Amino acid sequence: MPPHPQTWLKTTPSGLFCEPGGFFIDPTRPVDRAVISHAHADHARPGHADVLATAGTLAVMRTRMGAERAGGQQQELPYGERLTVNGVAVTLVPAGHVLGSAQIVLDYEGSRAVISGDYKRQPDPTCAAFQPVPCDVFVTEATFGLPVFRHPPATAEIHRLLASVDLFPARTHVVGCYALGKCQRVIAVLRQCGYDKPIYLHGAHVAVCNTYRALGVELGELRPATVAAKADLQGAIVLAPPSAIADRWARRLEDPVVCMASGWMRIRQRAKAGGVELPLIISDHADWDDLLRTIREVGAPEIWVTHGAEEALIHAATRLQIRARALSLVGYGDEDAA
Ligand SMILES: [Zn+2]
Ligand SMILES: [Zn+2]
Numbered sequence: 001m002p003p004h005p006q007t008w009l010k011t012t013p014s015g016l017f018c019e020p021g022g023f024f025i026d027p028t029r030p031v032d033r034a035v036i037s038h039a040h041a042d043h044a045r046p047g048h049a050d051v052l053a054t055a056g057t058l059a060v061m062r063t064r065m066g067a068e069r070a071g072g073q074q075q076e077l078p079y080g081e082r083l084t085v086n087g088v089a090v091t092l093v094p095a096g097h098v099l100g101s102a103q104i105v106l107d108y109e110g111s112r113a114v115i116s117g118d119y120k121r122q123p124d125p126t127c128a129a130f131q132p133v134p135c136d137v138f139v140t141e142a143t144f145g146l147p148v149f150r151h152p153p154a155t156a157e158i159h160r161l162l163a164s165v166d167l168f169p170a171r172t173h174v175v176g177c178y179a180l181g182k183c184q185r186v187i188a189v190l191r192q193c194g195y196d197k198p199i200y201l202h203g204a205h206v207a208v209c210n211t212y213r214a215l216g217v218e219l220g221e222l223r224p225a226t227v228a229a230k231a232d233l234q235g236a237i238v239l240a241p242p243s244a245i246a247d248r249w250a251r252r253l254e255d256p257v258v259c260m261a262s263g264w265m266r267i268r269q270r271a272k273a274g275g276v277e278l279p280l281i282i283s284d285h286a287d288w289d290d291l292l293r294t295i296r297e298v299g300a301p302e303i304w305v306t307h308g309a310e311e312a313l314i315h316a317a318t319r320l321q322i323r324a325r326a327l328s329l330v331g332y333g334d335e336d337a338a
Contacts, residue, residue, distance in 0.1 A: 037117025056100020
């Protein structure tokens with residue numbers, strides 16, 4: 001009988017720990033050996049001794065925290081290649097979340113656990129698409145684990161943005177979006193929808209965009225918003241961190257239309273409270289339907305839910321005859337909520 005993953009994959013105060021392998025997954029404090037699913041700040045923390053991740057994740061980590069803090073030893077593992085660590089085979093498989101994001105597939109003595117990190121199923125021109133991997137235990141997030149959360153296609157939301165730009169040619173559309181992943185996806189989908197004018201960036205968004213481009217993601221012409229004249233920004237699209245759209249930074253723009261690209265924009269109250277005039281429901285996390293679809297596709301008899309709205313997902317899984325438990329891992333959040 002292969003050992004159940006609960007005998008070799010443990011929850012600790014630092015996060016999930018693979019005991020025979022001697023490594024942590026997305027540890028929340030500095031450790032000797034870490035396998036990192038993707039470069040968002042709650043999953044990729046600075047100061048680990050050894051870090052194993054995809055080339056994309058390591059590149060973004062170096063951009064965001066500096067080469068030194070991204071890990072004493074940084075080891076790249078390409079998607080689909082298997083590396084054995086103390087008898088545990090580690091394989092990274094695309095998670096479709098942001099550039100470089102990976103599900104971590106662990107095989108040990110005939111049993112398999114898949115830690116999905118954060119993931120989505122919608123198409124995203126800036127990263128490789130999620131691949132379902134059959135397993136014994138599927139470890140999933142549940143950021144949008146409630147039936148109310150249904151994300152429309154991103155192209156439909158971007159068409160709404162472009163319709164607003166046409167309607168208000170003298171105003172500046174400022175789109176709040178997280179710096180890693182969301183920003184580049186909004187740009188890439190704008191390009192996909194035929195928008196070929198320069199797109200302006202808040203200073204906080206420039207570095208990660210450059211890393212994406214260095215890794216071969218086409219983003220078209222980008223300009224710094226900070227040095228642009230107010231008149232140049234009339235009718236333009238400006239991308240900025242969510243924290244900047246409601247403050248002084250946005251007020252110097254020409255009669256701004258405040259937009260926000262986030263899965264949370266499904267909740268009208270949330271958009272209103274944030275002073276968002278044009279909410280865009282664009283998320284890099286699976287919505288309710290895609291969480292359930294994924295659980296069915298991986299065919300695991302058991303799921304563990306790391307963080308988010310665990311209860312509804314656990315209830316729905318149980319109805320599908322899947323054993324489900326909440327890990328209630330602390331230290332993970334949702335980049336959109338920041
Ligand atoms: Zn993430
Ligand atoms: Zn996360």
